[in-house]
Amino acid sequence: MLISMYKLRKSESLPVHIVEQHNDVVPFIHRAIASKLLPFHDIAIIHLDSHPDLLLPINLDADTVFKPQELNEALSIENWLLPLTYAKHLNHIVWVKPPWAHQIQASEQSFTIGKCLESGKVRLSCKENYFLTDGLFCPPQELKxxxxxKLTVVEMLPEKWYDTDTSCTSSSAPQAQRRLNDGHQQEESQAVFSTPERWAVLLKDQLLDKPYILDVDLDFFSTANPFKNLLGHEEERALRNLYHYPALQDTSDETVITFTKTREKQINELENIFTELEINLGTKRNHPCKVSVDDLTAMDVIGKSSLDIKQKDDLVLLCNSLLLNPAYREIPFIQLHDFGCTLDDTELPHHISTPPEVHALHSAFKKVLEVLPRPTVVTISRSSTDGYCPVETVDVYQNDVLKLLENLYGSLKISEDYE
Structure with missing residues (x-):
């Protein structure tokens, strides 16, 4: 109904906007809405990516969503999609994941997003572990x-694709070699969302006469975990211990709420600690000296923290490694927080694709686009300068995607916003 009341401007050439950091597509989407290329409400997005990008900035005030400049400053690559749903621009997100991505299982579900009555932050009602471990849950009755x-998670699984999972760090991923596209081995409901020939037809019916964004992160074709091998074994063990959390025993609202509050407090506390360490110790890298537990606990943010003795020892180990070990001296302390936040039960995927694998994914992508209606706009993220998409192949992936779009849809109106 809202779409029919909103007269859209049609573009003969398909608008394609290319950025480096994925969250930089948000201003383009806002401009496309303002210029009536896209409606204000009820937009779908087809999001091809090795990562869901479905988190939220944990301290994002709901009112900030309606202040574009402040919002853009608050967003990062992992959390740019959901604020657009709270603004009611997007109402259907389709995450198209490659075979090595295991953060959320292939499925379809709906959840509520809104302003938390208690905190004023943006929160959501979904109990997927992906959201819970970032402290984002709130019961729907406590959201205004x-x-x-609607979240649809589908898998781009090319024919005859094999995956040993040896290059994926997901602890929940199966380890034995298996043929992934054998629908007889899966639950029927999941098989639908893991078979491109089947889910593309379902999406076609849902997208008919509906404006939608085709969004492609080039790390969909090959992705690296930029934190892999950032630290040594002992340093990573220490960081993992700092960010450890007890497993949920059940998913009742009461249990999940308690878990969420504890996890949110833990993440905020650790972010404050590493921010303070950067301020106090980051400037001493040119004249480093060993620090002790007493040195750290003299800082209020650490002395008054909930860290136990063992965790403080782990923090000392990390500080001395960054200060004294030349291999780690260029790592900002706050980057340890970014790394620590990825150390949950499903870690960042790492899969450097072979040329045949890239070709298979590209061919499967082409077949899906041939089924789907023409997108209204296209956004492309390179994700190469932050280490997610291999820098030596990103231009090849980009050119191949542009050629495919041109072959399918004719002339393109390309805008580039990257150096």
């Missing part, structure tokens, strides 16, 4: 100005 979001 809320709306429903």
């Amino acid at each position: 100005d809320s709306c429903e979001v």
Whole structure:
């Protein structure tokens, strides 16, 4: 209904906007809405990526979503999609994941997103572990100005694709070699969302006469975990211990709420600690000296923290490694927080694709696009300068995607916003 009331401007050439950091597509989407290329409400997005990008900035005030400049400053690559749903621009997100991505299982579900009555932050009602481990859950009855979001997770699984999972760091991923596209081995409901020939037809019916964004992160074709091998074994063990959390025993609202509050407090506390360490110790790298537990606990943010003795020892180990070990001296302390936040039960995927694998994914992508309606706009993220997409192949992936779009849809109106 809202779409029909909103007269859209049609573009003969397909608008394609290319950025480096994925969250930089948000201003383009806002401009496309303002210029009536896209409607204000009820947009779908087809999001091809090795990562869901479905988190939220944990301290994002709901009101900030409606202040574009402040919002853009608050967003990063892992959390740019959901604020657009709270603003009611997007109402259907389709994450198309490659075979090595295991953060969320292939499925379809709906959840509520809104403004938390207690904190004023943006929160959501989904109990997927992906959201829970970032402290984002809130019961729907405690959300105001809320709306429903449909999340469809599908797998781009080329024919005859084999995956040993040897290059994926997901602890929940199966280890034995298996043929992934054998629908007889899966639950029927999941098989639908893991078979491109089947889910593309379902999406076609849902997208008919509906404006949608085709969003492609080039790390969909090959991805690296930029934190892999950032630290040595002992340093990573220490960091993992700092960010450890007890497993949920059940998913009742009461249990999940308690877990969420504890996890949110833990993440905020650790972010404050590493921010303070950067301020106090980051400037001493040119004249480093060994620090002790007493040195660290003299800082209020650490002395008054909930860290136990063992965790403080782990923090000392990390500080001395960054200060004294030349191999780690260029690592900012706050980067340890970014790394620590990825150390949950499903870590960042790492899969450097072979040329045949890239070709297979590209061919499967082409077949899906041939089924789907023409997108309204296209956004492309290179993700190469932050280490997620291999820098030596990103231009090849980009050119191949542009050629495919041109072959399918004719002339393109390309805008580039990267150096």
